[in-house]
Amino acid sequence: MALGRFLLKRGIQGVLVVWGVVTAVFLLRFITPGDPVTFVAPLDASAELRAQIAAELGLDQPLYVQYADYIVGLLQGDMGYSYLRGTEASTIVLARVPATVELAVAATVVAVVIAIPLGVISATRRRDPADYGATLFSLVGISTPNFWLGIMLILVLSVQLDIFPTSRRPIGFFETFAFLVTVENGFAAPMNVGAFLDGLRTWLWHIALPAVTLGTYFTALVTRLTRSGMIEELGQPYVRAARAKGLPESLIQYKHALQNTLIPIVTVLGLQLGTLIGGAVITEAVFAWPGLGTLVIDSINVRDWPLIQGSLIVIGTGFVLINIFVDALYAYLNPRVVH
Amino acid sequence: MSRDDSDVNRRTYLKYVGGTAATVGLAGCSDDGGDGSDGSDGSDVNDGSDGEDGSDGEDEEELPEPETREEHLRRANLRLNERAPWIYLNRQYSVYGIASRLDWTARRDERIEAQAISVTEGEPSVTITQSSMDSGLDPHDHRETPTDNIVVQAHDGVLGRNADGDIIDALATDYERLEEGRVRFEIRDGVTFHNGDELQPSDIAYSVNRVVDGEVGIESPQRDQLAGVTGAEVVDGGVEVTSDGINPIVFSLFASYCKVVQQDWIESRESSEINSDMNGTGPFQVVEYEQDVQIVYESYEDYWGDAPEIDELTIRAASESSTRVSQLLAGETDLIVNVPPQEVSRVRDEDTTEVAAVPSTRVVFNAMRYDVEPFSSVEFRQALNYAIDLDSIIENILQGFADPTGQPTLEGFVGYNEEVDPYPQDVEQAEQLVEDSGHAGAEITLETPVGRYLRDVEIAQAVANQIDELSNVSCEVEQRDFASLAGEVTSGELENMPHFYLLGWGNTTFDASQTIIPLLTSDGALSSYREDEEVDELMSESQNLPGEN
Numbered sequence: 001m002a003l004g005r006f007l008l009k010r011g012i013q014g015v016l017v018v019w020g021v022v023t024a025v026f027l028l029r030f031i032t033p034g035d036p037v038t039f040v041a042p043l044d045a046s047a048e049l050r051a052q053i054a055a056e057l058g059l060d061q062p063l064y065v066q067y068a069d070y071i072v073g074l075l076q077g078d079m080g081y082s083y084l085r086g087t088e089a090s091t092i093v094l095a096r097v098p099a100t101v102e103l104a105v106a107a108t109v110v111a112v113v114i115a116i117p118l119g120v121i122s123a124t125r126r127r128d129p130a131d132y133g134a135t136l137f138s139l140v141g142i143s144t145p146n147f148w149l150g151i152m153l154i155l156v157l158s159v160q161l162d163i164f165p166t167s168r169r170p171i172g173f174f175e176t177f178a179f180l181v182t183v184e185n186g187f188a189a190p191m192n193v194g195a196f197l198d199g200l201r202t203w204l205w206h207i208a209l210p211a212v213t214l215g216t217y218f219t220a221l222v223t224r225l226t227r228s229g230m231i232e233e234l235g236q237p238y239v240r241a242a243r244a245k246g247l248p249e250s251l252i253q254y255k256h257a258l259q260n261t262l263i264p265i266v267t268v269l270g271l272q273l274g275t276l277i278g279g280a281v282i283t284e285a286v287f288a289w290p291g292l293g294t295l296v297i298d299s300i301n302v303r304d305w306p307l308i309q310g311s312l313i314v315i316g317t318g319f320v321l322i323n324i325f326v327d328a329l330y331a332y333l334n335p336r337v338v339h
Numbered sequence: 340m341s342r343d344d345s346d347v348n349r350r351t352y353l354k355y356v357g358g359t360a361a362t363v364g365l366a367g368c369s370d371d372g373g374d375g376s377d378g379s380d381g382s383d384v385n386d387g388s389d390g391e392d393g394s395d396g397e398d399e400e401e402l403p404e405p406e407t408r409e410e411h412l413r414r415a416n417l418r419l420n421e422r423a424p425w426i427y428l429n430r431q432y433s434v435y436g437i438a439s440r441l442d443w444t445a446r447r448d449e450r451i452e453a454q455a456i457s458v459t460e461g462e463p464s465v466t467i468t469q470s471s472m473d474s475g476l477d478p479h480d481h482r483e484t485p486t487d488n489i490v491v492q493a494h495d496g497v498l499g500r501n502a503d504g505d506i507i508d509a510l511a512t513d514y515e516r517l518e519e520g521r522v523r524f525e526i527r528d529g530v531t532f533h534n535g536d537e538l539q540p541s542d543i544a545y546s547v548n549r550v551v552d553g554e555v556g557i558e559s560p561q562r563d564q565l566a567g568v569t570g571a572e573v574v575d576g577g578v579e580v581t582s583d584g585i586n587p588i589v590f591s592l593f594a595s596y597c598k599v600v601q602q603d604w605i606e607s608r609e610s611s612e613i614n615s616d617m618n619g620t621g622p623f624q625v626v627e628y629e630q631d632v633q634i635v636y637e638s639y640e641d642y643w644g645d646a647p648e649i650d651e652l653t654i655r656a657a658s659e660s661s662t663r664v665s666q667l668l669a670g671e672t673d674l675i676v677n678v679p680p681q682e683v684s685r686v687r688d689e690d691t692t693e694v695a696a697v698p699s700t701r702v703v704f705n706a707m708r709y710d711v712e713p714f715s716s717v718e719f720r721q722a723l724n725y726a727i728d729l730d731s732i733i734e735n736i737l738q739g740f741a742d743p744t745g746q747p748t749l750e751g752f753v754g755y756n757e758e759v760d761p762y763p764q765d766v767e768q769a770e771q772l773v774e775d776s777g778h779a780g781a782e783i784t785l786e787t788p789v790g791r792y793l794r795d796v797e798i799a800q801a802v803a804n805q806i807d808e809l810s811n812v813s814c815e816v817e818q819r820d821f822a823s824l825a826g827e828v829t830s831g832e833l834e835n836m837p838h839f840y841l842l843g844w845g846n847t848t849f850d851a852s853q854t855i856i857p858l859l860t861s862d863g864a865l866s867s868y869r870e871d872e873e874v875d876e877l878m879s880e881s882q883n884l885p886g887e888n
Contacts, residue, residue: 034822038829039482042562043857043864047831053558085475086610087630095630154665166665167657169632288657288666290631298471298658303822 003331010327014320021316022074025309026067036083036303057083070309079313080306089306093295093314098172100291101318103214103283104276106207108269110215111222116258116265118219119226123234124253134223141220150213150286157209164209167288173207176200210287214280218272222265229261263333270326274319408587411881412754412851415874416746420759423720424859424868426705426802427761429733429741430749431793431843433699436664436686438673441465445697446502447751448595448847451488451674453636454622455502457648464651468663468672472631472656475614478598479550479559484845489654492636493533494598494619497524497543497578498590504700504751504849506594510543510620511578514593516885519585524578524593530643532601533617533624540573545602547571547580556605563864564596566853567882587886588753588850595847622647631656667692679793680738696740701845702749702854703741703792705785705802706867708838713778722772724762726806736797747854753886754851770809779811787841788821799841828865836867852881 037045041053054060058069073080079089122134158166176199179192233239234257242252281293292311299307405411420427433449440460446452456465473486478494481487499509511524530538548555551568567586571578582589604618617625622644623636636652655672657663663675664682668689678686678694686692707714707723714720729743745761748754773779783806787799799816806814819840827835828842846853856862860878861869868874 032823034820034826035830038822038826040560041558041829042560042564043829045563045831045864049553049558050831052553056558081610084481086477086480086614087475088611091611092630151661151665154662159665159668162669166669166671167662168655168671285659286662288655288659288662294658295631301820301822 003328006331007324007328010324014317014324017320018313018316022071022309022313023067025312026070029305030063032303034303036305039302039304040083074313079310082307083304084302085304085307089310092307093292093310096290096292096295096311097314098174099169099289100277100280100284100293102169102173102207103210103280103289103291104273106211107215107218107276107280108273110211111218111272112269114215115219115222116226119223120230120253120258122223122227123230126231131227134227138220138223138227141216141223144216146213146217146282147286149216150209150283153209153213154286165206167206167286169203169206169289171199171203171206173200173203176203210283210289213286214276214283218276221272222268225265225268226261229264230257233257233260259333263330266326266329266333270322270329274322277315277318277322405877405880408881408884408886409754411877411884412748412855413756415855415877415881416748416754416756416851417759418871418874418877419855419859420746420756421721422717422868422871422874423724423762424707424709424871425747426707426720426723426727427744427746428703428705428727428729428798428802428841429737430744431699431701431703432696432737432740432742433676434678434680434683434740435695436667436675436678436682436692437695438667438670439691439693441673443674443695444502445695446500447504447697447700447849448500449484449699449701449845450491450847451676453492453649453652454645454647456674463649464653465649465674466653466655466672467674467676468655468657468666469676470656470658470660470663472654473634476617476625476628477557477610477613478600478617478619479546479561480557480614482560485656489634490598490617490619491621492623492652492654493617493621493625494600495621496593496596496598497547498594500594506590510538510599511593514590516589517579520582522580522582522586522589523574524580526577527643530620531641532604532620533639534601534604535641536601536603538599538601538620540576540578542602543578543599544571544573545605546599547578547597549600549605550597557610561596563857565592566856568592585883585885587882587884588848588852591753591848591850591886595849623652677793680736680740683738683740698742698749698751699845700749700847700849701792701843702744702747703795703798703841703843704744704747705799705839705841706858708833708836708867709870710833711838713776713781713783714838716776716778718772718776719778719781721762722769722776722809722812723806725765725769725772726809726812727762727802728764728805729761730764732798732801736794736801740793747859748851749846752846752849752851754855754881764805766809770811773809773811781811782813782815783839784815784817785839785841786817786819786824786837788824789818791821792841792843795841795843802841831864833867833869850886852878856882 036057037050037053041050051060058066070080077090079093081087082089082092085092118134118137122131125131154166157163176196179196179199239252239257242256277292280291281297283289284291284294292315296308296311299311405414433445435445437443440458442457442459443455451467453465453467458465469485469488471485473489474481474483476490478490495509497509497511498514499507501507510527510530512527513525514522516522524543526540526543532538547568548570549557550559550561551565552570567582567584568589569581569583571580580589599620601618605613615628615630620643622639622642624639625634626637627635633653633655638647638650657666660677660679660682664678664685666672667675667686670691683694686694707720709715733739733741733743743761746756746759785799785803787795789796796818803814803816806812824837824840827837828840844854844858856878857865859866859868859874861875
């Protein structure tokens with residue numbers, strides 16, 4: 001019950017945050033130089049025609065009217081029309097969400113799967129070659145720029161060794177499941193497991209390099225966090241007591257010490273996942289991955305405000321949801337936070 | 340001022356005469372057959388400033404009056420070289436990477452028409468990767484080359500161009516000028532849209548009106564591409580197009596712009612539907628469109644022209660140039676756009692890929708506002724041109740993939756003045772002109788977009804460094820977001836425009852007027868130079884004279 005109230009409170013805070021994002025982005029429109037009419041009007045457009053186009057786009061209205069219209073539309077799921085593309089902003093933005101989420105989650109999985117065991121090994125074998133190796137890996141990972149790593153991975157693993165494709169996202173993760181639940185003439189068609197596996201393999205092969213590129217910095221960070229957390233926990237009196245009781249070392253390390261170490265790591269994972277959703281621009285560009293990051297940049301370049309706003313609202317909402325999820329997880333790992 | 344004017348007038352006379360009837364007589368003085376890299380081409384320019392005092396008035400009167408439209412344009416280019424409203428920089432090249440299994444000639448107008456691609460080996464399917472996808476598939480509601488490349492596969496124009504830029508028939512089989520301001524197109528029979536419906540002359544009239552008339556469907560951003568055209572109507576089975584005035588380049592405009600759509604198809608659809616499908620008469624029809632990801636076409640069996648040699652065409656995008664190159668080298672794509680100079684060797688060194696480079700229709704320049712000091716001084720503007728080592732910029736920054744320019748019009752365009760050379764670098768001359776201008780010690784800032792044109796920031800930095808090396812001018816670069824810079828330039832208000840900025844201008848009509856009028860006349864929408872009555876007059880007269888096109 002306490003957890004439910006806690007989550008409700010967080011949910012209300014989240015709505016306020018998203019509203020804050022919408023308002024801030026809206027206000028930014030008016031202090032950002034560059035007029036969207038420039039990109040929509042003919043080059044020889046007269047002042048009258050520019051004014052007419054501005055009116056068609058609703059840009060001639062006072063700020064509060066535009067703001068109220070936008071909020072009312074948003075509450076009805078309408079993010080407006082892209083100035084340049086003539087299609088609904090929500091359609092364009094939401095089409096980018098799966099690619100972004102897939103990449104962020106895959107990068108996080110890469111980070112967790114590699115970083116936590118590496119951090120534990122590093123902490124439990126201090127001053128061993130394994131520890132030095134893990135520390136060096138962390139240092140290199142944190143210091144390596146994403147774009148360089150991405151380009152190098154493509155050059156070596158795609159162009160030279162022909163193991164992975166260079167770029168693109170020919171199929172989405174959830175699209176692969178369509179092969180299992182095909183409906184024909186109102187009846188469920190036989191599952192095409194072969195096509196499903198092929199699709200999954202294609203997806204996996206295409207996401208591998210972007211996920212590693214995006215996840216490397218993250219891996220290095222989590223490795224260091226795990227190592228330092230584990231070292232601190234292993235020095236705690238309860239660990240000495242456990243050892244004195246004769247508990248197996250692996251149980252002490254993985255059950256007791258690691259669980260306590262995970263609390264700050266989960267926080268960082270959550271924050272980082274949120275950042276990845278909005279901030280994978282470079283990785284998306286290098287791998288031609290059609291995510292939200294590149295959409296935001298492209299839209300900013302042409303001042304397509306409905307798309308910019310729509311993308312930032314989706315990113316902000318994603319960030320809030322992840323944080324609520326992390327809070328819930330945090331409450332589960334450490335029930336004291338609920339109180 | 341008088342010294343400089345006399346220099347200008349002497350050059351004016353020599354070059355005008357050299358470019359027309361007296362070519363043979365004067366050719367020996369200046370024609371060394373070179374490219375000017377040793378400075379000898381430009382030596383007459385320098386010589387002219389030395390000892391001609393007192394002769395300027397006579398030379399001016401000796402200038403013969405231009406008669407034909409082309410002579411007017413050539414004269415305007417000469418005048419603009421001398422008055423130096425820009426620092427003339429380079430003509431960009433379009434540089435493509437292609438799989439060796441393709442046989443394809445790059446076009447000068449930056450468009451990729453897949454119909455011209457043939458496959459010498461392997462499957463008859465081709466993938467093209469450009470820097471971005473479309474901004475919607477409405478053929479009349481965009482203005483960027485990537486969208487053009489996607490639209491032209493499915494839509495034909497009234498007229499067209501071959502790879503060299505010459506006008507060819509397309510949906511019109513014949514065209515003629517009926518009277519001042521009215522031309523007629525005879526429409527090809529037996530042409531069908533991809534939905535099977537036959538092309539009607541009314542579809543062509545509707546397409547023209549949809550571009551030029553805001554009351555018909557949309558306010559098309561392409562309206563200025565059909566400059567002067569006021570409307571179209573069906574008359575006796577043909578289409579007659581009306582213009583303001585004689586509109587000498589009307590056929591040239593229709594060869595480059597205005598794709599033909601089916602009126603019923605467009606009118607029965609919402610904007611979002613028009614932007615996500617195409618129904619043209621072109622050689623390829625759309626079979627799959629995934630916004631921002633890819634578009635897949637198959638060849639259209641009932642195409643009126645020569646059937647394409649490839650069966651399937653896919654267009655995708657990768658914004659990062661190194662990614663496009665990697666895709667090509669890995670065999671994932673067959674043709675990529677905008678290979679940057681530093682990546683050229685990667686493509687060239689591979690057995691399965693090659694580089695195709697062609698001079699584009701885009702000129703890169705530094706505009707200077709005529710109404711603010713120090714740029715209000717002709718001497719100062721000329722000085723900046725003399726300060727620049729253009730050959731070094733082209734060689735070192737653009738790796739040779741550019742041509743130097745000395746006038747706004749590019750070689751091969753109607754109105755290009757072949758007697759006008761790029762300014763040679765002459766630091767002494769530049770410093771002297773700065774002194775003469777009365778602006779010694781000037782501090783100026785060159786504003787440049789970032790990443791909009793090939794190596795734009797590097798070019799701007801080189802220009803600023805070379806100006807800064809003059810003993811009496813200091814120059815720095817300010818990097819600008821293109822959207823805000825473009826907003827200021829296109830605002831239509833001179834006082835909103837930056838004082839000194841780098842810009843590129845593509846002109847696929849292959850006619851001087853479409854660069855000079857918008858950018859360098861008093862009424863030009865983007866003009867930073869609105870003081871030159873002679874240029875205004877020459878351009879105004881040229882637009883009232885019949886042209887070849």
